[in-house]
Amino acid sequence: MTVAVRVVDGAATRELRRxxxxxxxxxGSLMHGDDNPQAVHLAxxxxxDRVIGSCVLLPRPYPARPEQxxxxxxxxxxxxxxxxxxGVGASVVARGLAEIAHRGGRLVWCEARVGAVAFYRRHGFVVDGPEFEHAETGIPHFPMSRAVPGRVGT
Ligand SMILES: CC(C)(COP(=O)(O)OP(=O)(O)OC[C@H]1O[C@@H](n2cnc3c(N)ncnc32)[C@H](O)[C@@H]1OP(=O)(O)O)[C@@H](O)C(=O)NCCC(=O)NCCS
Structure with a gap:
């Protein structure tokens, strides 16, 4: 299917994320990043022009590698x-990496639901910590990260 990815206001993807x-x-609940002016929302x-995929990019320290x-x-x-x-998620992640690189980011990390670990692996992320239970959902997650293309991680 044909999917375009755009930088949008968080309100555009809020209901999908919720x-x-x-x-x-x-x-109508505010979702993660919706109150953060530094957040970059992608649709x-x-x-x-129907919103079918989403992600949010947030400049934040990585708890698993606080020195990075x-x-x-x-x-x-x-x-x-x-x-x-x-391939919607693949397109959104690819654009996310490009947007982070454009803003000088060197490493991207996520808290991956167990069911999404294979998806993130396919996009170059590696697991770099033990499984944990997410405080808000109770769903098991793994910390995952990858270097941002065009940049060398430290
Ligand atoms: C995780 C999620 C965002 C992925 O989005 P998506 O649009 O399905 O992503 P893609 O289509 O690019 O890839 C999904 C899978 O379909 C496969 N796929 C990709 N393109 C494909 C195509 N053209 N035809 C068939 N399969 C395809 C991929 O191999 C991938 O498999 P994988 O999970 O083993 O990596 C989606 O599954 C989702 O919303 N899940 C529920 C919420 C969630 O868990 N979010 C992550 C929280 S950490």
Missing amino acids: AVLRPTWPV GVDED DATWQLRGMATVADLRGQ
């Missing part, structure tokens, strides 16, 4: 359920 990642939260959109500078967190990865497995 419905997929925090379905028990009320519609994957289809031919009709220029680190960005990737979060809010969500694709509309009936369009998964068609």
Whole structure:
């Protein structure tokens, strides 16, 4: 399928992120990064400009490697359920890496749900810490990271 990825206001992807990642939260809830002016929100959109994928990029220290500078967190990865497995997430991650590189980021990290670890691995992330239970969801996660293309990690 054809997917374009755009930098958007967080409001554009908020409902997708809520419905997929925090379905028990009320519609309209502020999601992660929505109150952070440094957050970069990306939307994957289809031919009709419908939002079908999302992510949020946040300049934040990586708890697993606090000494590393220029680190960005990737979060809010969500694709509309009936369009998964068609490359929407791949397009969103690729654009996310480019946006982070453009802003001088050197390392991107995420808290990966166990079910998404293979997806992140496919995009160059490695697990670099033990499994932990996410405080907000109770879902098991792994810390994962990768160097940002065009940059050499320290
Ligand atoms: C994780 C998530 C965002 C991935 O989005 P997606 O749009 O399905 O991503 P892609 O289509 O690029 O890749 C997904 C899988 O489909 C496969 N795939 C990619 N392109 C494909 C294509 N054209 N045809 C068939 N399969 C394809 C990939 O191999 C990939 O498999 P993997 O999980 O083993 O890596 C999506 O599954 C999702 O919203 N999950 C629920 C929320 C979630 O867990 N978010 C992550 C929180 S850490």
